[in-house]
Amino acid sequence: MPALEPILASYRDRVTVRRSGTPTGSCVVYWMQRAQRAHDNPALDLAVDLANALRLPLVVFFGLIPYPGANLRHYAFLQQALPDTARRLAARNIAFVIQRHPQSDLAAFCSQTDAALLVGDENPLREPAHWRTVLAKKLRIPYFTVDADVVVPSRLLLKAQYAARTIRPRLQALFADYLVPCANPHAEVAFPNPPSSLDPASDLTAPWPSLDRTVPPLSTFTAGTTAALDLLHHFVTHRLATYPMLQGDPAADATSRLSPYLHFGHISPLTIALAVRNADAPDLAKEKYLDQLITWRELAINFVAFHPLYDSFECAEPWAHRSLAAHASDPRPTLYTLPQLEAADTHDHLWNAAQLQMLHLGWMHNYMRMYWAKKILEWSPSPQQAYHSALYLNDKYFLDGRDPNGYAGIAWSIAGKFDRPWFDRPIFGVIRYMSGTAAARKFDAPAYIRSMYALAHRPL
Numbered sequence: 001m002p003a004l005e006p007i008l009a010s011y012r013d014r015v016t017v018r019r020s021g022t023p024t025g026s027c028v029v030y031w032m033q034r035a036q037r038a039h040d041n042p043a044l045d046l047a048v049d050l051a052n053a054l055r056l057p058l059v060v061f062f063g064l065i066p067y068p069g070a071n072l073r074h075y076a077f078l079q080q081a082l083p084d085t086a087r088r089l090a091a092r093n094i095a096f097v098i099q100r101h102p103q104s105d106l107a108a109f110c111s112q113t114d115a116a117l118l119v120g121d122e123n124p125l126r127e128p129a130h131w132r133t134v135l136a137k138k139l140r141i142p143y144f145t146v147d148a149d150v151v152v153p154s155r156l157l158l159k160a161q162y163a164a165r166t167i168r169p170r171l172q173a174l175f176a177d178y179l180v181p182c183a184n185p186h187a188e189v190a191f192p193n194p195p196s197s198l199d200p201a202s203d204l205t206a207p208w209p210s211l212d213r214t215v216p217p218l219s220t221f222t223a224g225t226t227a228a229l230d231l232l233h234h235f236v237t238h239r240l241a242t243y244p245m246l247q248g249d250p251a252a253d254a255t256s257r258l259s260p261y262l263h264f265g266h267i268s269p270l271t272i273a274l275a276v277r278n279a280d281a282p283d284l285a286k287e288k289y290l291d292q293l294i295t296w297r298e299l300a301i302n303f304v305a306f307h308p309l310y311d312s313f314e315c316a317e318p319w320a321h322r323s324l325a326a327h328a329s330d331p332r333p334t335l336y337t338l339p340q341l342e343a344a345d346t347h348d349h350l351w352n353a354a355q356l357q358m359l360h361l362g363w364m365h366n367y368m369r370m371y372w373a374k375k376i377l378e379w380s381p382s383p384q385q386a387y388h389s390a391l392y393l394n395d396k397y398f399l400d401g402r403d404p405n406g407y408a409g410i411a412w413s414i415a416g417k418f419d420r421p422w423f424d425r426p427i428f429g430v431i432r433y434m435s436g437t438a439a440a441r442k443f444d445a446p447a448y449i450r451s452m453y454a455l456a457h458r459p460l
């Protein structure tokens with residue numbers, strides 16, 4: 001039996017041993033959950049290394065199962081990427097087995113295939129964390145997980161971080177060790193298996209009556225690693241240099257729009273970070289972009305990992321709770337119901353435009369996401385109701401919804417998380433306010449409004 005410890009140790013702080021033991025069996029299984037890619041995926045790379053050391057084939061298991069809040073829009077995007085992933089896995093001699101709801105059962109699969117060990121990727125959200133715990137109790141084989149979707153392994157941050165300014169230096173101090181290419185990202189499996197069971201191009205959700213099909217799929221983003229790499233190349237070549245100037249302008253197509261691909265793990269943050277760092281662009285542009293991609297994104301992941309109430313108004317800082325409570329009975333001259341908000345049916349064309357972008361593009365510019373959430377606070381009967389409405393819409397319509405970034409973004413906008421107290425004002429208390437007038441001074445709001453109304457075929 002070859003020693004596996006040196007292989008595990010070479011992945012440093014990314015690996016967690018969920019169940020130890022001696023691997024005996026006929027194959028290695030990698031449970032692909034969050035890192036849905038065959039490229040720059042340290043969880044997959046670890047599985048390849050272990051399979052080769054044990055002289056066993058490697059099978060990637062992908063189970064399509066119900067996820068809270070996910071609907072047809074999300075599953076259509078997820079499915080669209082699978083043929084691309086299957087091709088890329090085949091190029092590395094890796095078998096790809098897809099099981100669909102309700103037959104999907106990883107523990108049963110491991111025993112049917114006589115798995116010697118299981119490798120999984122990590123996801124800090126509540127539901128997948130629960131799946132990992134349950135699975136570790138059911139399994140009788142070694143089970144390792146890999147923190148594959150961050151630049152700096154989350155555990156090295158040790159505790160909850162309270163602001164971008166506290167996490168930034170900690171992350172940057174670790175770049176020399178972790179902002180480096182994967183050791184052997186194209187390594188092939190030496191002892192291949194027969195190929196996949198289900199056709200990755202088939203409609204895997206067809207026999208699934210309980211799936212919410214009311215939110216239609218989109219043609220605005222093409223899913224998968226190949227599409228993500230193309231978008232990255234375009235961004236780095238044509239947009240990165242102007243990112244610091246135009247990043248805050250919702251009317252300009254100046255950001256990378258990679259968030260749906262990061263959410264589904266079609267691309268690694270490391271792939272993006274290295275492409276940006278090596279780009280022919282001013283240092284300021286690289287720094288600004290990497291700050292969004294690494295500081296803000298990994299702050300959101302840290303928030304979710306350390307805060308059990310990450311998707312609840314209760315996550316607010318004490319100063320925010322106190323201030324919003326003190327303004328709970330303030331008159332609210334403008335109130336909208338959730339159906340009115342959902343239908344983009346308010347008096348504010350700028351807000352409606354943002355909501356239309358969400359409905360019809362499945363994505364929204366960062367500045368508009370902040371404005372959008374803050375207006376929901378202003379127009380709701382209570383901060384708790386505002387929180388609920390913002391989360392509901394965010395996770396229902398965004399392709400990148402149900403993500404740590406969304407939970408942190410809503411917490412920032414409505415509950416003051418990672419922000420500081422501002423001037424006291426009605427309804428908001430000391431939560432930072434954003435006005436439509438200020439937005440109009442900052443960018444060409446009429447152009448943004450026109451373009452989003454046109455996207456939705458709605459007359460102005």
Ligand SMILES: Cc1cc2nc3c(=O)[nH]c(=O)nc-3n(C[C@H](O)[C@H](O)[C@H](O)COP(=O)(O)OP(=O)(O)OC[C@H]3O[C@@H](n4cnc5c(N)ncnc54)[C@H](O)[C@@H]3O)c2cc1C
Nearest residue numbers: 255256257258259292293296297366369400401405406409
């Ligand atoms: C109310 C609100 C809700 C949000 N909901 C989501 C969501 O559901 N899913 C989601 O992925 N992001 C969310 N964000 C964060 C941010 O708006 C998006 O990540 C960003 O707009 C995605 O566009 P992009 O890929 O072009 O970003 P770019 O500007 O190209 O940035 C590159 C990457 O950096 C990360 N990033 C950028 N801005 C932020 C930020 N403020 N916080 C954390 N990470 C960031 C993202 O991963 C992004 O893809 C939300 C922000 C707010 C204020």
